Amino acid sequence: MVEELAQADAAIAACATAATWALPEHELVAALDAAHRLEQRLAAVKLALVRELDGRGTARAQGASSTAVWLRERLHLTVPAARRLVDLATALDNSNPEVRQALADARITLDQARVIADTVTTVHNAAGPEAADKAVTVLVGWAGQFDPTLLRKLGTRILDHVAPDIADAAARAALEAEAARATRDRHLTLSELTDGRLRLTGTLDTETAGLLRAAIDPLTAPTGPDDQRSPGQRRHDALADLCRLTLRTNELPHHGGDPAQIVVTTSYDNLAGQLSAGTAGTRVQLSAGTLDTSLQLRAGNPDTGLQLRAGLPDTSLQLGAGTLDTGLQLTPETVRRLACDATILPAVLGGTGQPLDIGRQRRLITGPLRRALVLRDRGCAFPGCDRPPRWCDAHHIHHWANGGTTSLANAVLLCGHHHRHIHHSDWTVHLASDGHPEFTPPAWLDPEQLPRRNHYHPRT
Structure with missing residues (x-):
């Protein structure tokens, strides 16, 4: 077998370097079909080898805790992929x-x-070996017509063909087995990237998938004809809206004794945009002597679920950025936007950043x-937006x-969305003579810069 696989390897290696551009279209299609057939044949050989190695206990003999772990190291697979390979080979x-x-x-x-x-x-467990043999014949025949997803759907009613007398009871058993697999395989992984972003990967069970779609789908629609976001970007922003909405409910469990919130730390001078090169921290005279001080801001009102703290020594934030409690940094513009709906808590800090005097909160x-x-x-x-109040932040017109x-x-x-937009665009907002907000578009959008209003929400 090793010699034959070596010959096949040499032949395939020659094909890998072949000039596909020189082939006519019909030969390209024929070559694709041949490569696909070889892939499935090799998969069958691979599964046979895995099953034999697993049966002999080779993995444990070589010091691995299981065949799946051994395959991970040997073939550089993930453990879930290796486990699926072993399970299928055994089945x-x-x-x-x-x-x-x-x-x-x-x-x-x-x-x-x-x-x-x-x-x-599933059929074997529900109806016995004879029905299972019939199911194999039917499913292999269907496989010539249907892709794996549709084949799985058709398989849920296979007993209608091979054992109709117990089909309903078996269908319930199959559904329960599928639910058990979904429960077993459910997971969500949050992977922190080096630039502060987060990668979400995972598999949701059926119920959770339904909950997520019900919650997120209404938020993913384009905001208007000028919305240039991709579907993926709209889903991202919808998830952010959903998190903000959840934080505003004040119904999340406390975490470490505090309400669920995010924490941003920055210096007050940086936040106000007034920090100049070489400026030292503000100094106050106390009875014990002169100490470095700064201001600590806490944005933690119940409506936003945010907490903004400004008060580390100036030297820790030379770029004017904000720092999350996870250690990741935010741009000054983002910090200023989050601070719009803030609660202020003045604090006097010593030279090492310890709080010396905490003032009273002012909402x-x-x-x-x-x-x-x-x-x-x-x-x-904002003109044309239909977002309700519970999804909105309070923005200071004059910061x-x-x-x-x-x-x-x-x-x-x-x-x-529009809170971010107003902070990062040339749109301006003011209150008209009747006390309602009007937005002035940038000149590139409207050379006349005529003020615009939101006419979607009913007025009293």
Whole structure:
């Protein structure tokens, strides 16, 4: 076998370097079909080898805890992929010689073999070996017409063909088995990238998938004809909106004694945009002597679920960036945007950053003031947006860090998307003579820069 595989390896290596551009189209198609057949035949050989090695205990003899772990090191696979390989090799060897032969003959693909093996196991447990043998014949025949996804769907009703007298009861058993597999395989992985982003990967069970779709689908629609976001970007932003909405409910469990929140740390001078090169921290005279001080800001009002702290020594934030409690950094513009709906907590810090004197919290756009803002704007005030108030932040028209007041005359409701947009674009907002917000577009969008209003939300 080793010599024959070596010959096949040499032949395939020659094909890998062949000039495919020189082949006519019909030969390209024929070569693709041949390569696909070889792939399935090799998969059958690979499964036979894995099953024999697993049966002999080679992995444990060589010091591995299991065949799957040994395959991970030997073939550089992930453990889940290696485990699926071992499970399929075992299933085909024990009870599915017809499926194994169909794969060796390239009449089915490896993915179809997995589907058939799972389905036949369920049928065997529900109706016995005779029905399982009939199921193999039916499924292998269907595999010539249907892809693995549709084949799995058809397999849920296979007993209607091979054992109709127990089909309903077996269908329930198959559904329960599928649910058990989904529960077993459910997982969510959060992988932190070096630049502060997060990669989400995982598999949701059926119920959770339904919950996620029900919650996220209404938020993924384009905001208007000018929305240039891709579907993936809209899903990303919808997940962010969903998280903000959840944080505003104040119903999440406490974490370490505090409400669920994010924490951003920055210096007050950086936040206000007034830090100049070489400027030392503000100094105050205390009875014990002169100590470095700064200001700590906490944005943690119940509506946003955010916490913004400004108060580390100036030398720790030379770039003016904000730092999350996870150690990742945010741009100054993002920190300023998050600070729009902040709660302020002054704090005097020593030279090493320890708090020496904590002042009393002073709430910003919350409580009665936010309720008045909701009554006035009815939702996101940006022209054409239909986001309701519970998905909106309170934005300071004249930023509080630049001297803006916390009042109804200096506030406007904006959804997360338009809150970011107003901070990173040339749009401006002001209150008209009737007290309602108007937005002035940039000159490149409207040379006349005529003010625009949101006419979607009903007014009283």
